[in-house]
Amino acid sequence: MTKWDERSKAARGVNRRTILKSAAAVGAMAITSSSYILPALAEQLTPKRGGHFKLGVAAGGTSDSLDPATYNNAFTEVFGHSLHGYLTEIDAEGTLTGELAESWEASKDAKTWTFKVRQGVEFHNGKTLNADDVIASINYHRGENSKSAAKSTVDAIEDIHADGPETVVISLKSANADFPYLLEDYHLAIVPAKDGKADVSGVGAGGYVLENVDYGVKGNAKRFANYWKKNAGWFDSVELLVIQDATARTNALTTGQIHAMERCDLKTVHLLEKNKNLEIVSIGGTQHYTMPMHCDVGPFDNPDVRLALKYAIDRKQLLETLLRGYGQLGNDHPIASTNRFFNKNLPQRQYDPEKAKFHLKKAGLANLKVTLSASDAAFPGGVDAAVIYQQNAAKAGITIDVVREPSDGYWDNVWLKKPFCQSFWGGRPTADWMFSQAYAADAAWNESHWKNARFNELLIAARSELDDAKRLEMYSEMQTLCSNDAGDVIPVFANYVSALSRKIGHNKIASNWDLDGFRCTERWWFAEA
């Protein structure tokens, strides 16, 4: 980390002594601050208009489409945020702000939400945004026959109706204090209504107008002249290129064919750091690697066995080897340190073979033999991680048989099916969302089959609680429960590591998703042509 600081300061002509001093200071700071951004870039810079921005993304295929219900990779997600607006937006500080919703308020029981639709917003086809467009856009994901990946998100909606052209009233099946956060879901793009149905052909109210798209290859869009945001959408045009091979992406960036790339190859990123024309951006976000064990299958049905396995993994080693330091230690719960309800008082779990043995003994076992289904499809380096875990656990008297599962069909055949496997979560912006999707007793993706009465009681109670202090207390307790009792070993949180040409200017980069919350095309600009 200090290396990048040195370079960015040096570039601004600071003398050597200050560099070393500030580098040390930042190094000390980096230990305490989890989300980390270059200090030189944290200050506000003045953006400029113009230029053709080319971005290389790692994922995208010929089966993509412009239909927001199908967005499932960086290409569609970034392209979607270029073309479309959403009701709400998470800014660089992690705060929820209104985008196409100007404001909102909740009823006292947090069950009915009233959204004020922003006035004077124009779609690319000239239509003016009103409540009907919002309703059609959300209803598009609801209903029996919905194929939308956001179906489970909008299932919470009991009824949605307009109250005049500027107001949308949404009533929920049960209370949810975080509901406006859910509307930030990248599938829930606001599209114009056509005869009461959502028009998903790519017309939106975003900063860029669709020019052409060749799925799995590239997409082009040009600036929307009547974009309502005056302080965003700086490029004249943007081009997204799908470059799946990390080496090809890196080559394209170093030879100047693209201006930014996502997902640097962590094995070679230290070489990229030496390139003076590039800036490496490493953002601590919500994405984390998990190893779920089924709490209703022996031997994992014993909480002490679960704890033994949690103490038997060397998180620091995984962070240093698997992620080359580009991440943070996990504490066996899925809430990122950037979350406003993160439990700061929960001590970090360390690698401790003695404690692991102690818990094994408590469970009445002298030694333990388990099978771990591993795959690089679960997360990059999954098999390596499993082998490291195997070595760590051996010192605690635990034998881990690593079974390498095929990447093909991993999510269908292994995940949720094998009693001890590996998994990956991009994470969710709110604690409730994350817990509800993967830890609630009745969640479809409760990957560890964990059913803790107290946890589930708190989960429901926290949803209708509008007092943030009380919610912090509740979520803190839930994180403690999760860490000490749940079936997920969560060793590390992985940073989003991207590389940008020095020509690109930007402010603080958001951590809710990769590439500035998928909004790089509207937030970044060319500092020099």
Add this chain to the structure above:
Amino acid sequence: MTSIPKIVGQRVALGALTLWIVSLIIFAGIQFLPGDIATEMLGQSATPETVAAFRKNLGLDLPLHLRYLSWLGGILQGHFGTALSNGREIGELIAPRLFNTLFLALSAALISVPLALFGGIVAALYRNTFIDRAINVVTLASISFPEFFVAYMLILFLAVHAGILPSLSDVDSSTSFLMRLNAVALPALTLSVVVLAHMMRMTRTSIVTLLGNQYIETARLKGMAEWRVLVRHALPNALAPIANVVVLNLAYLITGVVVVEVVFVYPGLGQLIVDSVQKRDIPVVQACSLVFAATYVLLNLTADILSIVMNPRLMHPK
């Protein structure tokens, strides 16, 4: 002369049979892969309800043989159908990709074939000398490197250090011909390096084996220069096996270049078929396989016809 139409007729019929068998094998093969398009498309976000809605929507709940027959019916009427994943016409999906693939294959062939013939003749002319051995070592070494290694080496020297050619083959329908040539330069060079050795060695060997013949002796006794002996008398007789190898390599250039496409991010057919297999998009995989199989059948047919045309004894059977 009568034999050529007959052979073509036979080959076309056999080719059609081959294509049908290929389509059967591919269709059945994909069924053995874990998961189907619904689970692959939805990935981690697949719930039983969304998967069921997805399958119903695409007609995947129908039995296997009915799906195959309806697909076959469509093909016989001349349309490939639509992609399961995004409902686009497969013809539309494949046409620009096929054009890109053919463009790259042709560029590579235009570089490698003349070079291989020339190199082969030179090697035969100076056989068992230092030149012959040098040519042999260089081409054998290049064929022994994996394609991606050759590709990365070329990128390192020509794109990163020299900066004269792009490392990304960024082409689309609006790219001009010259820009297109510039974009495919590195992948075409890579492919040329890979296929060169095979063709060159075949040229050399075919020529050298003919050199013991009496008519070569006669030509030499006439006082002809050695290179003229080779080009005028040996080469025409050696063309049949050379044509065979050239055609085989052409087929390889069209069907087997996925790795090169990935390294240079070139939007060819290989990328499309890999993508479609991953997503279990059966109609697209079928269509691509048929295109590949048809390429092989057609090129082999061409090779056979060429060898007949080049061999007077076959042209005028008694």
